[in-house]
Amino acid sequence: MTYRVIQWSTGNVGHWALRSIIARPELELVGVWVSSEAKAGRDAAELAGLDTPTGIIATTDADALLALKPDCIVHTAMADDRLMEAVEDLKRFLRAGINVVSSSPVFLQFPYGTLPSEAIDPIVEAAREGGASLWVNGIDPGWANDWLPLLLTSGSERIDRVVCSELMDYSTYDNPKVLFEIMGFGSALEELPLLLQPGVLTLAWGSVVRQLAAALDVELDDVTQDFERIAAPGPLQVAGRTVAAGTAAALRFRVSGIRSGREVFVLEHITRLHPELAPEWPQPTGKGCYRVEVEGEPDYRLDLQLYSNGDHARAGLVGTAARLVSAVPAVIEARAGLLTAVDIPLTTGRGLVS
Structure with missing residues (x-):
């Protein structure tokens, strides 16, 4: 047909x-x-x-x-x-x-x-x-944090926590509006962009942890958000613009589904404009990956690397589009x-x- x-x-x-x-x-x-x-x-x-x-x-x-x-x-x-x-x-x-x-x-x-x-x-x-x-x-929110983690949980005897992470270098992501206006890269650390305004993260990605909870028959007590930003130590060239030293160049945020006082489901993004920024934060496999961790019996960790013509950012766009069309x-x-x-x-x- x-x-x-x-x-x-x-x-x-x-x-x-x-x-x-x-x-x-x-x-x-x-x-x-x-x-x-x-x-x-x-x-x-x-x-x-x-x-x-x-x-x-x-x-x-x-x-x-x-x-x-x-x-x-x-x-x-x-x-x-x-x-x-x-x-x-x-x-x-x-x-x-x-x-x-x-x-x-x-x-x-x-x-x-x-x-x-x-x-x-x-x-x-x-x-x-x-x-x-x-x-x-799409891919995130989408199959990197709905079908992938749910598939892994089907092989579990016990589930203690599910963590879905995007770990990416965004320096090749060709969307200045998203990078600079919505995510706030290149702005002063004390200036909160749209993405980091109160309630925005839980609005956008709270749906991820709530869907996992619903699929696994867990009633959450709360969904919380937190974030941390790191400044560029020197100027960076990104998407045709200069990100000045001292302005935002790396972002880590978490949206957590809480049950009985502890995290049960976590959606985390770690986004850098240069791979050497924030070395103490979790690092991707390859240039960028989506990571799914299921803690319990047994423990699972899946790192999904993606490339299109050598570029992981482009691959994410292709994967988002193909997921919809499929x-x-x-x-x-x-x-x-x-x-x-x-x-x-x-x-x-x-x-x-x-």
Whole structure:
């Protein structure tokens, strides 16, 4: 069976999602939405960096694309700085009867316990009204801290604690808005960026620890957040900008699920703009990795290294996009509503072996 798909945005993740859709034999690309006139009118293949034209021309006309009534939209538009607008976009798609896989807003990957019911219910109602499904995922939050840790726990006799970590050098991450405005790199340590404002970490990544807790039948007493930042000892060149000495250049944050006074589930990020910064913090395997540790009987530790053309940051974008596209058939066939990682079956790279 072939499913008709629209790609919504062609930025850092959308570029790779577009390539993944074109590569999948069970998917038919029928439209591409772009946010700028500079991209409108261009063939999807050109936007994806491919040589063979698809005949699908990108457009800024959202109404025209929705009128095509695709089976699914792969939504990868930036939402960090426009959360409410992004949610309204998703509700619009759902009410139109179109299934959606999306990379954001990330808290929707498992919003229960993180968002109030008045924020969740309108999304669920839009899905039911249109008879469509919404699934938000990626790599983190996503399969590096939902399916990977849950798979490891299936081999446990006893579980004491589950820790999911991202340990990355972000110096090659080509997204200045995220790096400098949202994460606050290059700013004074006393200036808190959006990401580190009270409650933001637990909003974005609290969903990770709450989903693990729900999947393992644990009722949490609290979800907490903490962070630490390290200044650059000298100037660094990152994403075309100079990060001045004395400004933020490394970040460590933790979101912890607490039960009976102790950590049971932990989501941790350790992000550096240079590998020699903060040597006392945990170090990645290779240039960057996602690490899953299950403490108990037995203890497990899994380090997932990822590279694309030698670049781990690019590999994370490819992996996020491919994860969404792989799930398109399963989400289309699922019940109407807001889905989580435990609601869909195993998805694979079927049809991609060359």
